[in-house]
Amino acid sequence: MRTRIYVIVMLITAAFAACHKEVASLFRGFEKPANFNTPAYKLENNPVTEAGFVLGRKLFYEPRLSRNNTISCGSCHIQSSAFTQHGHDVSHGIDDRLGSRNSPPIMNLAWSPLLMWDGGVFDLDLQPIVPITNHVEMDETVENVISKLQQHPDYPGMFRQAFGSPEITTARLLKALSQFMVMCISSNSKYDSVVRGQGTVFTSDEQAGYEIFKTKCSACHAEPLFTDNSFRNNGLSIANNNDEGRYTVTLNAADRYRFKVPSLRNLAYTAPYMHDGRFYTLDAVFDHYSRQVKNTPNLDALLQRNGVLGITLTTAERVQLLAFLQTLNDRQFITDPRFSEQ
Template identity: 55%
Template sequence: MNNSRWRLVAVSLSFIGWLASCSILGGEASPEPLFSVPQGFPEPTYDLSKNPLTNDGVALGKKLFYDGILSRDGSISCGECHNQSHAFTHHGHGFSHGIDDQEGTRNAQPLVNLAWQDSFFWDGGVFDLDLFSIAPIENPLEMDEKIGNVLQKLRTHKDYPRLFKKAYGTEEITTERFLKALSQFLVTLVSANAKYDQYLAGKAQLTADETAGLQLFKDKGCASCHSGVLFTDHSFRSNGLLPEYTDDLGRYRITENPQDKNKFKVPTLRNIEVTYPYMHDGRFLNLEGVLEHYAGGVKETGNLDPLLKQNGRFGIAMTKEEQQKIIAFLKTLTDQEFLTNPRFAAP
C-alpha cells in the first residue's frame, strides 16, 4: 500500500474514533458532568443554586486547593493533608501535620461526598461547606494564615485575577468568591463507583466472604450508624474511646453540653480501606484494630452510645472470623475510579 493510502486509512480511523466519543453520531462529544447525583443517593444538602458549578469555577477551586499560597509561608496546601490516593486524607499520619511541621490535634477526615454533609470536622464545628476552608487556613497548626492576607496575595498574583475573571466575570477577588470557588471543587469529589455500588447496580458479584460480611455488617448493628449509601448518619456519638493522646472531648468543644463529651462525628466508611490510621486521633493503624476495639475494647465514657451497651456487655460480640468477613465487605467500598480520577489530581 502506498503512502497516500496509509494516510487515508489513518485519517479515517481517527475520524471513526472521534465519532465514537460523541454522544450521537455526528454530534459533539459529551463531557463528564461536573456534578450529578449518583443512582440511589439522596438529594444533596449543599444548595447548588447558590453556587452553580462552572468549568472555570471548578478549575479555579482546584488550583486554589493545591496551592500553598493559602498558607503563611507558601509551604502548605489543602492537598498536603488531603491526598487523593487515600481518599483525600493525610496518609500515614495519626494527626495532620501543618506549617513548620507542627502536629495538629486530630486525624484528617476524608474529603468525599461533601455535598451531602450538613456539618464538618470531627466535632461539627462548621455547618456550611462555604465556610469549611476558613478553619484550616486560619488554624495556627495547619496553614496559619488570615483570609485577608490570602486575598491580598491572590490579588497581586500573576494568574489569579485572570482566573477569577474567567470564573466570575470580573477580576474582583472577594472572600465569598474565594470560598465558593473552593466549594465548587470540593462538591465534585463524589465517590459512588466502588465494587459495592456495582453490586447494587447488578454489574458485579460479591464473594462469599464479602456477602457474609455485608450481612454481618447489618446484623451486628454497624449499619445503624454507618447507614445508607453514604455510610454515615451524620450523627455525633461516643464509641467507647477514652482520651488517650490528647484531652479532646469532641462535640463538647462546640456545644459545651456535658452530654456531648467524648462524642465525635460518625465518619463515612467509603474508601475506608485506604484512609488509615483510624478514629479522630488515629490510634488504630488498621481495620483489624478497629474491629477488635468494637469486639472487646469499648469503654464506658459517661456518654457511651446505647448501641454499644446491650445485653449486659459493652461493644459488639464478634468472633475473629466474623471480623475478617466484615473487613472483606468494607474493602468493597474502595472506589478506585475516585482515587485515580485525573479531574481531582494535583495539577
C-alpha cells in the first residue's frame, strides 16, 4: 500500500515538474521579429530577464496599484482584446469613473518613441505613473503603491529575484512593468508569415487589398508596425469635450486636434476605433474616410487633395481592403499564455 502511494506521489510530482518546466520554457527573452526594425526602447538600460518579466506580469495584473485595490493595468488592457478595454468607447477606471479617451492597445511598445494618444510620455519606464496617479484611472500615489507592495508576502522576494535585493523602489517598479510590456510583441499574423516567406500566401482579395493599402493608407500606417508613430488630424468632427489632442502636451497651435496614428494590427479585437472610440465597426471607419472627413483645424494634408476631403474607396475596394486588414490579426498574441494573468 505504501509503495503504491509512493508511486502515485512520485508521478504527480513528476507531472508537476514537467508542467512547470513547460511553462518556464515559454520564456525566451526579448526577440526582435525578423521583419521589424530596431526598437526605440533602450533595452540595454533594462535587459529583460525571466524574473523581471514574471514580476512585471504580476504587477500588471495587480489591483493594489489603485487606491481601493480594485483596478489593475489589466482591467483596461485585456489580453483577449489585444490589451484594450473591449466594448467601451472611453476607458472605465476606479469607481467606474469615465475617462475621455479609448484605451490604446499594449503591443509593440518597444518600437514606440512616444506613448499615449497625445504623446505625453516619452519613456515607457515612466508611462505607468500616469494611470496610477490619474484621478479617473487608479487615483493612487506611487508611494502608497510601494508601501502596499512592501507589505505583501510575495513581492519582496520577487524583487530580490529580479533586481538582486528585496528593496522596492519606484525605478524598480516601473522597470519591471516595462519588462512585461516590451515583451508584448504582436508579429505572428498571416501578413507576417507572408512577408517573412514562411510558405503562406495572400488570397486574390487580400493581395488586391494590400495594393490598395499601399496606395491609400501606408503613408500614415507604415509597415511593419502599421503606424508611423506620428500625430495627425484625421478629420473627425470635434467632440463635445473638445479634446485637443497633442496640443495639450506641446501647446503648439499646429498640434491642435492631432492624435497618434494607431496601429492597424489586431483590428478584429480592438473595437471600438479612434481616440474616443466613436466607431464600433470598420465599415464606420471606411465611411468616415470616404465621405465624412471634416475640414477641422490642422487637417492632415493627405486628406485634402485637389479640393477633395478624405480617401476615395469604391465598394469593391472596401471589400478587398477589409480582406487585407484581416490578415493583420494575430490570434497567437491574444492567447499567448506568457501574457495572461497567472
